[in-house]
Amino acid sequence: MPEPLLLAQGITKVYPDGTVALTGVDFAVQPGEVHGLLGENGAGKTTLTKILSGLLPPTAGRIVWKGRPVRFSSPREALHAGIGMVHQHFALVGPFTGLENIALGAEGSGLLLPVRARAIRRRVEELMQASGLHAPLDLPVEELPVGVQQRLEILKMLFREVDLLILDEPTAVLTPQEVDELFPILRRLAGQGKSVVFITHKLREILAVTDRVTVLRRGRVVAVRETRGTTVEELAQLMVGEAVGGQARRAPRPPGEVVLRVRDLRVPGPAGRPAVNGVSFEVRAGEIFAIAGVQGNGQSELVEALVGLRPWQGEVELLRQSLRGKGPAQIAALGLGHIPEDRQALGLILEFSVAENSVLGRLGPFLDPLGGVRWRRVFRFAQDLLERFSVQARGVRAPARSLSGGNQQKLLVGRELSKAPRVLLANQPTRGLDVAATRYIRDLLLRLRDEGLAILLVSADLDEIFELADRVAVMYRGAFTGVLPAEELDRERIGLLMGGVVGVRE
Amino acid sequence: MRAVLESLVALALGVLVGAAVMAAWGRDPWAAYAALFTGALGNARALASTLSRALPLVLTGLTFAVGARAGLFNIGAQGQMLLGAVVALSCGLFSLPAGLHLAVALALAGLAGALWALPVALLKLGRGVNEVISTIMLNWIAHWLTLYLVVQKLSDRVVGQRTFTAPLGMRFPPLYGELTWSFLVSLGTALFLFWFLWYHRQGYEVRAVGLNPKAARAAGISVPRALLVALLLGGVSAAWAGAIQVLGRFPYAITSDLANLGTLGFDGIAVALIGRNHPLGILGGAFFFGVLATGAARMGLRGVPLEMIQIVQGVIVVAMAAPEALRLLRRVPLPIRKKEEVAA
Numbered sequence A: 001m002p003e004p005l006l007l008a009q010g011i012t013k014v015y016p017d018g019t020v021a022l023t024g025v026d027f028a029v030q031p032g033e034v035h036g037l038l039g040e041n042g043a044g045k046t047t048l049t050k051i052l053s054g055l056l057p058p059t060a061g062r063i064v065w066k067g068r069p070v071r072f073s074s075p076r077e078a079l080h081a082g083i084g085m086v087h088q089h090f091a092l093v094g095p096f097t098g099l100e101n102i103a104l105g106a107e108g109s110g111l112l113l114p115v116r117a118r119a120i121r122r123r124v125e126e127l128m129q130a131s132g133l134h135a136p137l138d139l140p141v142e143e144l145p146v147g148v149q150q151r152l153e154i155l156k157m158l159f160r161e162v163d164l165l166i167l168d169e170p171t172a173v174l175t176p177q178e179v180d181e182l183f184p185i186l187r188r189l190a191g192q193g194k195s196v197v198f199i200t201h202k203l204r205e206i207l208a209v210t211d212r213v214t215v216l217r218r219g220r221v222v223a224v225r226e227t228r229g230t231t232v233e234e235l236a237q238l239m240v241g242e243a244v245g246g247q248a249r250r251a252p253r254p255p256g257e258v259v260l261r262v263r264d265l266r267v268p269g270p271a272g273r274p275a276v277n278g279v280s281f282e283v284r285a286g287e288i289f290a291i292a293g294v295q296g297n298g299q300s301e302l303v304e305a306l307v308g309l310r311p312w313q314g315e316v317e318l319l320r321q322s323l324r325g326k327g328p329a330q331i332a333a334l335g336l337g338h339i340p341e342d343r344q345a346l347g348l349i350l351e352f353s354v355a356e357n358s359v360l361g362r363l364g365p366f367l368d369p370l371g372g373v374r375w376r377r378v379f380r381f382a383q384d385l386l387e388r389f390s391v392q393a394r395g396v397r398a399p400a401r402s403l404s405g406g407n408q409q410k411l412l413v414g415r416e417l418s419k420a421p422r423v424l425l426a427n428q429p430t431r432g433l434d435v436a437a438t439r440y441i442r443d444l445l446l447r448l449r450d451e452g453l454a455i456l457l458v459s460a461d462l463d464e465i466f467e468l469a470d471r472v473a474v475m476y477r478g479a480f481t482g483v484l485p486a487e488e489l490d491r492e493r494i495g496l497l498m499g500g501v502v503g504v505r506e
Numbered sequence B: 001m002r003a004v005l006e007s008l009v010a011l012a013l014g015v016l017v018g019a020a021v022m023a024a025w026g027r028d029p030w031a032a033y034a035a036l037f038t039g040a041l042g043n044a045r046a047l048a049s050t051l052s053r054a055l056p057l058v059l060t061g062l063t064f065a066v067g068a069r070a071g072l073f074n075i076g077a078q079g080q081m082l083l084g085a086v087v088a089l090s091c092g093l094f095s096l097p098a099g100l101h102l103a104v105a106l107a108l109a110g111l112a113g114a115l116w117a118l119p120v121a122l123l124k125l126g127r128g129v130n131e132v133i134s135t136i137m138l139n140w141i142a143h144w145l146t147l148y149l150v151v152q153k154l155s156d157r158v159v160g161q162r163t164f165t166a167p168l169g170m171r172f173p174p175l176y177g178e179l180t181w182s183f184l185v186s187l188g189t190a191l192f193l194f195w196f197l198w199y200h201r202q203g204y205e206v207r208a209v210g211l212n213p214k215a216a217r218a219a220g221i222s223v224p225r226a227l228l229v230a231l232l233l234g235g236v237s238a239a240w241a242g243a244i245q246v247l248g249r250f251p252y253a254i255t256s257d258l259a260n261l262g263t264l265g266f267d268g269i270a271v272a273l274i275g276r277n278h279p280l281g282i283l284g285g286a287f288f289f290g291v292l293a294t295g296a297a298r299m300g301l302r303g304v305p306l307e308m309i310q311i312v313q314g315v316i317v318v319a320m321a322a323p324e325a326l327r328l329l330r331r332v333p334l335p336i337r338k339k340e341e342v343a344a
Helices: A047-050 A076-079 A099-103 A113-130 A144-161 A176-191 A203-208 A232-240 A299-306 A328-333 A343-347 A355-360 A377-388 A405-418 A435-450 A462-468 A493-496 B003-026 B029-041 B043-069 B078-095 B100-127 B131-152 B182-197 B202-210 B213-218 B224-246 B263-275 B278-300 B306-331 B341-344
Strands: A006-014 A020-029 A032-036 A060-064 A068-070 A081-085 A164-167 A195-200 A212-217 A220-226 A257-268 A274-284 A288-292 A314-320 A336-339 A425-426 A454-460 A471-476 A480-485 B174-176
Touching: A006 A047, A020 A220, A032 A047, A032 A176, A032 A203, A032 A232, A047 A081, A047 A195, A047 A220, A076 A081, A081 A144, A081 A257, A081 B341, A099 A113, A099 A144, A113 A176, A144 A176, A144 A212, A144 A493, A144 B306, A176 A195, A176 A203, A195 A203, A212 A232, A220 A232, A220 B263, A232 A355, A257 A299, A257 A454, A274 A288, A274 A299, A274 A454, A274 A480, A288 A435, A288 A462, A299 A425, A299 A454, A328 A336, A328 A493, A336 A343, A336 A405, A343 A405, A343 B213, A355 A377, A355 B306, A377 A405, A425 A435, A435 A454, A435 A462, A454 A462, A454 B078, A471 A493, A480 A493, A480 B341, B003 B029, B003 B306, B029 B278, B043 B078, B043 B174, B043 B182, B043 B202, B043 B224, B043 B263, B078 B100, B078 B131, B078 B224, B078 B263, B100 B131, B100 B224, B182 B202, B182 B224, B182 B278, B202 B213, B202 B224, B213 B224, B224 B263, B263 B278, B263 B306
Parallel strands: A032 A195, A032 A212, A081 A164, A164 A195, A288 A454, A288 A471, A336 A425, A425 A454
Antiparallel strands: A006 A020, A006 A060, A060 A068, A212 A220, A257 A274, A257 A314, A471 A480
């Protein structure tokens, strides 16, 4: 094998909040290859590429570029060396034309831009010819479809003469037709000697376009494969991993009455594409109904619709009451508890004290007739909450920010349960938590299920799904690709459903 | 506690820089500061003058602070203050029993301030118009409207350079020196808003919305109502600043150049920042402003040129306001931020 264009060795990344995103990752890209980077969300794909493109410094490890050790302190430096990254969110200036965007920030494009415009245009046209990436250069980019904007982003990188092009989930924003157009272009670039790192969690795309694939799981490289020598099944297995620990200790329980009924739910997403496209399910008392899937397939939008934070169409009934037209307060009052996926953004107010957070959304019982807050009662209540849910905090007056992630989550869960909900919507309830806190939350959810609570669990963590769920739906591109009872679950099947390779209903 | 310490350090820095400026231009900073100190606090009369100047600033400071607590950058106090002043004075066009007349004037001025804040809320909630833009525009409308009324409709028949004076029954009774009972309005509003923000449900909701609107909404809090309440309360408070300046302080009228209303509204922003957007802190911040204003007169008598006094004032105010201003700026979401690191 020739000398790799890029070699990363022993890359470890620990974020300031203590999250370990990457552990000892080795990664090599050969000249002229399309290299797939495969993994579930949170596996570390984006972190790795951000390190390679100079956006983040690694905590440990070294990067060798064209045979020389390098240390990029900014994307600019990496770009200068020849590594360009196209992010999921494009870095284009909306009102500028395609040509202006390509020229923007490039060498010698400052004051001389008008003078050099012709030369730049000629060069870009040559690049379009050579690469097959065609895009209008004289229209404001905000008027162009996303797929064309993406081409401009790639052209921008080619214009800077990068040797390595990193594409972060480039197909996530594309229609199937646009995907079909993109792949031959990537092959063509590789044929011209450029290297492409292609990030995805979609197995078919890996097989369709890459030469080799590196699989990441939980911040570690679990495999590097020649694409020709692998299969969808193998990749699915590698991506989701072996079952850790045994099956759940769930006691079988006869299902209770239907508490939450969802019929043909549709939620509009960005750019008019539906984020949730006709989803139907029921959650019964005393069961945990789980929605599995790689993040970004509509789960967040589904949850936000159910709790009243997003407009939707279809039918949703909570205890036979329609939720149509109701806001978060009314829906919560009907008995829906919500553990949001991003507890810091949506669940807690970090600057507020533990006590103030403990009554967020249920201040009612603590008010005097004039609307004054009876803080002494709130403090007592918060203290009680801390004890019942074993939250470690300096006290009820300590800001929520001062709590660890696990304790923040326990506080949040305790608060939601104190509202005595009839159905609990737990969205990624253990993400980012340490082992002890994860254990605590999962045990709590199981106990609540046994006590007859209806629980809707949304999780990208298959271990969690396997341990907790009575029934599992797999969500892919806004729809369920299958709904399975726990007994029929197996990891490979779920992996395939999550990757959109097979659908039960197809 | 830490805030107090920060403020003291800032004050020391500001005073030092101010001293350096004066020294550099050959003035004796110690004599100047001594003049400032005695001029503002040297005797009961000076203290009364200082307090009297601080009173309207408390109210305009509260306007900004309540907005900031709701996550707003409300700089509409200036316009609301002007309008409050002119409406309060206009109540002198009809007569009522003493005392009641004052109460009615205050009520109508407050109402005018709230009405002037209403379009800010409606534009923001209905059309997403940023409050900075709308308040600036409304400030100008209020400015010219007030000027028109003062010059064309309310001017004194005899003394041309001011409006008619407020009838005695509409004035705040004098207390001591320049100080009148109008201090009750400022003190009462500050205490009320303190209670409101920290001991009332709606105040709790205002703060929740200001700190994390998404979480507040998810918890069922009405974000529009919280913003509306914060803007309306701010409008009332600012209008009262104008009202007490006219009804509670010599000349009990509005000068034709609006000079005795000056920039009370804008100064309130600095007062609020010095007071950390906390109603009780604002009492201190306004007092501090009063000290600078009253003391400056004495500094002038000591031969320090007006421009230099203003430089020194500016330096000290900027130093004092900086910590909170930086805190507010940090909350403004910028597209490129290290946040990426944590969020990734």
